Amino acid sequence: DAKTTQPTSMDxxxxxxxxxxxxxxxxxxxxxxxxxxxxxxxxxxxxxxGLKNNETNEMASLIITEDRKSSTLILxxxxxxxxxxxYCIVRVLLGGATNKLIFGTGxxxxxxx
Amino acid sequence: xxxxxxSPTHLIKTRGQQVTLRCxxxxxxxxxxxxxxxxxxxxxxxxxxxxxxxxxxxxFPDRFSGHQFPNYSSELNxxxxxxxDSALYLCASSLFSGGSGELFFGEGSxxxxx
Numbered sequence: 001d002a003k004t005t006q007p008t009s010m011d012x013x014x015x016x017x018x019x020x021x022x023x024x025x026x027x028x029x030x031x032x033x034x035x036x037x038x039x040x041x042x043x044x045x046x047x048x049x050g051l052k053n054n055e056t057n058e059m060a061s062l063i064i065t066e067d068r069k070s071s072t073l074i075l076x077x078x079x080x081x082x083x084x085x086x087y088c089i090v091r092v093l094l095g096g097a098t099n100k101l102i103f104g105t106g107x108x109x110x111x112x113x
Numbered sequence: 114x115x116x117x118x119x120s121p122t123h124l125i126k127t128r129g130q131q132v133t134l135r136c137x138x139x140x141x142x143x144x145x146x147x148x149x150x151x152x153x154x155x156x157x158x159x160x161x162x163x164x165x166x167x168x169x170x171x172x173f174p175d176r177f178s179g180h181q182f183p184n185y186s187s188e189l190n191x192x193x194x195x196x197x198d199s200a201l202y203l204c205a206s207s208l209f210s211g212g213s214g215e216l217f218f219g220e221g222s223x224x225x226x227x
Contacts, residue, residue: 105153
């Protein structure tokens with residue numbers, strides 16, 4: 001699985017959009033981009049994933065550049081409860097799946113009141 | 114619909130002892146993976162179980178072993194505990210095939226080795 005690079009930490013004002021970047025310059029054509037977050041002392045929580053098209057769900061939007069070498073997770077209206085470590089992970093999704101995720105150290109997003 | 118449940122939530126052991134952690138997957142899931150998370154680090158993959166067999170393994174010694182039962186629940190066993198085994202142990206469940214490939218994590222079992 002390709003490696004990812006994320007900033008160590010970011011701040012965001014409550015109510016504003018939080019944009020979390022991720023670089024994955026060695027991503028292969030069959031690798032998906034997944035985002036998880038981990039609120040302090042809890043298990044990681046799935047947010048969203050995508051292959052090459054932009055994706056949106058009730059939690060967030062995922063913007064993947066055309067060359068797929070980077071992506072941005074967008075939380076449209078950040079709240080204090082969004083303070084967490086956000087992990088960007090790239091992996092192949094296989095039938096009969098490998099469910100191994102390789103976590104980096106992620107981005108600590110601090111939402112400020 | 115119960116999510117992933119793990120037990121115990123916290124436990125303290127001494128060096129050399131053995132520990133067993135338990136996990137019940139989300140309803141409908143058939144695959145269980147275990148992760149170790151040291152303080153300040155991201156989770157590291159230990160192994161994955163499907164159809165009561167270990168399917169994949171990360172870079173962990175044989176002291177770490179597991180089991181999956183016919184009802185899909187799983188156990189993680191660690192023998193001859195070392196101080197460095199102190200960590201949050203996370204269980205994740207998923208579907209082996211089909212689905213979107215997302216994993217659902219439990220809240221973890223925090224192991225302290227003294």
